[in-house]
Amino acid sequence: MNETPQVVTIAGSDSGGGAGMQADLKTFQARHAFGMNIVIALTAQNTLGVQESYPIPPAFIDAQFASLAADFQIRAAKTGMLADREHVACVVKNLQAVDFGPLVVDPVMIAKGGHPLLEADAITSIRTELLPLATIVTPNIPEAEVLADCEIHTEADMMKAAKMIQQFGVKHVIIKGGHQVGEQARDYVLFASGESKWLSGPRIETQNTHGTGDTFSACIAAELAKGTPLEEAILIGKQFIQGAIEQGIAVGHGHGPTNHWATLSESIKESKV
Template structure:
């Protein structure tokens, strides 16, 4: 019998403490039954308290990694995470523009959970102008959506307005995450290019271990798209996976700051068999 893995690709930065970035992406994709490949855009020295140092990978090396994976393994879904400078963003866009089109999840990582910046000036312009037109879905949190849409978000109506503005960059769908909102519930809102709206509500989980939640959610969406789910279904299943990972890891102590979720809590029942 000819057996095959379900290959996925994450293009993002490395997190030395293992809770976010490439490490969280690989854990998530693996937990959800995919074979995770990676292109490292930056190396960070960070712990659960803060980012101590960031070193961008040379553009030529980023491109070489992309060629190696795309030409040999042919991932069936791709996500981008931390892209720290405009040169890397432009190079990634060029490679993805000419690669076979597969679902692309763009997570516009701008700031770490600790509050340290991860995207330098000029990068967002390339991300919105070059990567978003290729994207199946873009997954900003509220501060990221405010930056992309050039507006403040203070109400539910503002969320939909911001999502529409981001759609104008050419992506097929926008998921604005509600994790930064106060209250007993968190609501993520999905707007697709045809105007369809979806809301995904969940109870707020009281935990300090929120490091890498955005990376985890976008990677889970990528994994479920790779497994053949519809976009709205992939988002719903990814959110369910993240909720369970947050709950399973809510009392686990890792480091002295924002710890990570439990990526391997046993997500088998969430997986759709191919």
């Protein structure tokens, strides 16, 4: 019993299927880990944007945590959309009460179409309550600017912001460089040891990038659930999302989803700092 690698996403539901827990579950399956979900919020959403959102009552979130903890051997977890301060506090309380293994925090704040997915009053809770529980946090540049309370324009700024975010108690920090310009999309990885490196892949000109952050962090969580060493899990996450963008699919009329059945890209380069 319970020998199959198991991983859970604690996130919002994307009715359009490209992001949120749907992207997470597709990624878990693609990486051969059994996926589960704890629903934090429902959204009416498509590739054009988020039309409505409905946070789940905290008591029902408690019930989902209790149900999974009573039966499954969850070996890694990730968070996505957490809605507001009340829901962050609820998730933190439950994570402190269970052992779901390494925690990957994707600090989702704004949807591709601009709809806010995290209330401003929850930022402090993310910093002071959730990040100390996390193994890895994976912000994009706008999210890193909010977490570190600084502007990021250069790669040196990314490195500085990662150190500032690490001071909140999270072990490892990955700042994704997709919002930068240049031929390469470069992610900065800062490890708990103080060592760091860059992961680089060719920038792909496409509007089909809905759910990239969810997919990247979900892949890392799935690999950790399988027992993959941390540094290798991060590299596979970058290879997986690069492949999902390179090997694109056509769905919807706006920011389309990535391809969750793509193969790992061979174009990723690593460089130690």
